[in-house]
Amino acid sequence: MALYTAPLLPSGPPSSCFPSALTNRVIIAKEKTKQAQHEDKRSLDARGIHPTTHRVNPLLSWVQYVPILGPPATLTTLTILLYLTQQPLSRILAQAKGPHPGERVPFAQATPSRLGESTTVATAKNGNPSKSKRVLEQPTELKTNTHEIENGLAGKKGNLCPSRALTGVQEEMEEIVRDLREYFKTEKTKSVTWRKNQLTGILDLIHENEDAIFKALHLDLGKHPAEAYRDEVGGVEKSANKSLSCVQKWMAPKKSDIPLLFFPAKGEVFSEPLGVVLIFSSWNFPIMLSLDPLIGAISAGNVVVIKPSEQAPACSEFLANTIPQYLDSNAIKVIEGGSTVCEQLLQQKWDKIFFTGSPSVGSMVMSAAAKNLTPVTLELGGKCPAILDSLPNPSEFKLAVKRIIGGKWGPCSGQACIGIDYLLVEENLSYSLIELLKKIIRRFYGENPAESKVISRIVNKHHFERIRNLLKEPLVAASIVHGGLIDEENLFIEPTILLDPPLDSQIMTEEIFGPLLPIITLNKIQESIEFINAKPKPLAIYAFTKDETFKRKIVSETSSGSVIFNDTLVQFLCDTLPFGGVGQSGFGRYHGKYSFDTFSHEKAVMHRKLFLEIEPRYPPWSRFKLEFLKLAYRLNYFGLLLHMLAFKLGLKKYN
């Protein structure tokens, strides 16, 4: 196990091997679930937990992303959205009240199953330690290193060092993977019924535990239930429904045309599951980014281990507790833990690793995968720019600004890989833009955004410090034109706008991943292409423009995971589009059918018959055969016929 000098959370153990650390964590977990009103302030502050009363209309954030065309289309769109997500409005409204203080999160005990219990370390925290005791001999090791992750996985300098001998854990891990592989060999997971059952299981899971999910997300990130529904539960639901209705079609072998030369022959492409796959999810959308890849993995018929991010502990615990109850625990397991657990996991042999997170950890994951030639999909981030062209029509300009605000502060307060990182605009436009931004921010989030409770908080102290440091540079601080308020106690940072911070400052060289929006002014908006191309390839480029030539230029001259014109974030909802990065923002893609493909091997199958033989295929070689083959390769059937006739009639002599 590698020891990192991690900036520890106040609630965290001073070192990973402290015996008291375990108890400490258990207490925290209990407190979290109870969420008593008189919490131990010291430990809870660190997690930014604050009892809340929600005053802002919940429709605010989720409806915001339903792009709508006037009232008639609004009707259609909303009805459809509702249909897609099958969510009664009353429920959303009810959830808007938020978790009641003192209410106990209904975490049910994991159903005892042979393997299910062995994986969920979380059961120990949840009051039934006897069950999980036999599993991981050194649970302390597993659980207490949560904070190392800051440097180990999310950090920049960390390296996956050969871990200290944790043979017990290692053996357990090996056993889990071995059991999974055995189960995969039973072919059970290959059947349509199994896949459909599991997908239904996921739907049941989110339907029946919606409140618990909202609560967990609130604990981890201060996410508003409406935002949580829009970005996480709703997305999972849509994705699961889509897979459920399409999985059979996806599984069907695809016919391929085969040149006549090979007649009689038949070609097809079979999608087969890869085997045992590992999913690393991230903390910013802890439910969505765990369950969405899981849906793909299940649809493709794989057995799966999910490693939720330990930086969203409540969600991680929720997944560990709930998944075994709803899904086949012989095939789908949740393993919780920090960097040590990650290292142990990466030492196993997987058939696919799906990773969502930062480039530096992505690189480690891939190096580890190389040992076993495991294919990887890396979903990383990047500095996603938004380009704002001059829009002469004031209402369009206003709309663009609204959508920019939605794309910046909407998803998890800027802590999203597809969120807007910085904004490019022509110099003469900057003043009106900033005024409008201020105005709309005020309208959306009130005079005091910290109180609004519709914006998520910063996930933890480490990230809070990181973002604060971005603002600390004097020249950057001087460029703040709006916001900048920082509430350390609640880990809250106000929506902050910066005008032309120095381009070599950290805020412009690193992914911000927080509620700061630098605006960079250009002489001409066309320069934005050059500006973007000078940086690593982002996951998304957003451009607000009506200039068709400029649009074409952006598409053909820049490179990014996706390009979205005149809106933000909607590409995430569109499952006919592949979602994934390029270059620094990752590789591989998912969503809809692409998820299925990501977790499948496309096996080429060719059927031949044992008659009709082309003699010139075989040695001993002769001039005639060579000539024949040359014609055959040109698919020159007429020539072939003549060639054979000439040979039969003795018109040509070969050797």
Next chain:
Amino acid sequence: MASNTKNKVFGSEEASAMVEELRAAFDCGKTRGCEWRSSQLKALIKLSEEHEKEIVQALHSDLSKSETEAFVQEIAMLKNSCKVALKELKYWISPEKVKTSLAAFPSSAEIVSEPLGVVLVISAWNYPFLLSLDPVIGAIAAGNAVVLKPSEIAPATSSLMAKLLGDYMDNSCIRVVEGAVDETSALLEQKWDKIFYTGNGRVARVVMAAAAKHLTPVVLELGGKSPVVVDSNINLKVATRRIIAGKWGCNNGQACISPDYIITTKEYAPKLVDALKTELEKFYGKNPLESEDLSRIVNSNHFNRLKKLLDDDKVSDKIVHGGEKDESKLKISPTLLLDVPRDSLIMSEEIFGPLLPILTVDKLEESFVVINSGPKPLAAYIFTNNKKLKELFVRNISAGGLVVNDTTLHLAVHTLPFGGVGESGVGAYHGKFSFDAFSHKKAVLYRSFIGDASVRYPPYTSTKQRLLKALIGGGILGIIRALFGLS
């Protein structure tokens, strides 16, 4: 230009300078145009047509490949690939329109294939011409700048390609770097946008680990022990001929998709061996070591490796045919081994040579267990007329590609993806799949500004909320009532 590098020391400095040059050429957008791509593909065809003789000679000097094999399996295949790419290019590069979900209405969306950038192709020695240039076709078709590192184990072909590509191709975007381990290491230190490697699993791990540093996606085309399952109810003559063509007819077994071993039933094995012997004699004569139609073993390293496989105590008494070796000519005759134990050396590594062990089982279904107990092969073949067995085979055997009642033929079909799974590799190519392997599929979504509803944005009034509620659950009447403020 390209061949100059041969005489100089090619270290990481040179490599980095070269990549920088190529990146600059790529950035100016030269490779993106359809004209550039087709001109380069045409140049490849021209190159292989005008220098057919030299290519055949180079292959003969590297591997003693017969002319027909060289033509059929390398030159013609390559030309075919080029032609397919040329013909289909305009369809491949046009953006694919997709439906957008109603949630994003009104909008349109498309998937744009864009080149990845500067890519590296590292190729193998067994088909030094085809395996070098076939991936290059995909890279060019997708509009990338390419560096090709041919295998140093086939030096004649390597230097010929460096010369020909230098003469025929656009050297500002397409380069050949010749060399061995040092040059490869220098290349791998650079940042690439894709690495396409053909070779063995050991080097593949090095390549992937190096790629991980720069988050470079990789395609790994490796090998594996490709099995052939032979049922007893078949046209034995056709089957054996096809097995021989796939095994010894493919570079004397030194091909990644060559049959590696046969599994058949105990009763049928003698018949199969007899048939193989008869056909082998027809093909390669009484003294196969003299046959011009059999390639030699590439070098003494590999010769000794194969010799060791045969000298293993566990199998030395299992040879039922062949086994003759000529070290001076690096030739080994087609060799059959019957009933080799599964823990023998020959059954634990990829053979990659003219030795064909035959395993026997009591029931043919057991062969699936044998195959699945090993790492996933690149190809698996079955000869049978039993429909049920075919289905079982297709369902249960995981391999890069499967062929029923033939061998190696799927390689020539560009509508099928060619690539491995598990130990036999990552990613696929050929035809459109090559193009895709070297492209990034960029999602592009177009939205407009028209008709944005105010209900979408705060602050919410009770009217708005009522309207929304009606919109969502109240049915048409409810909406009308809400619009008129009646509810």
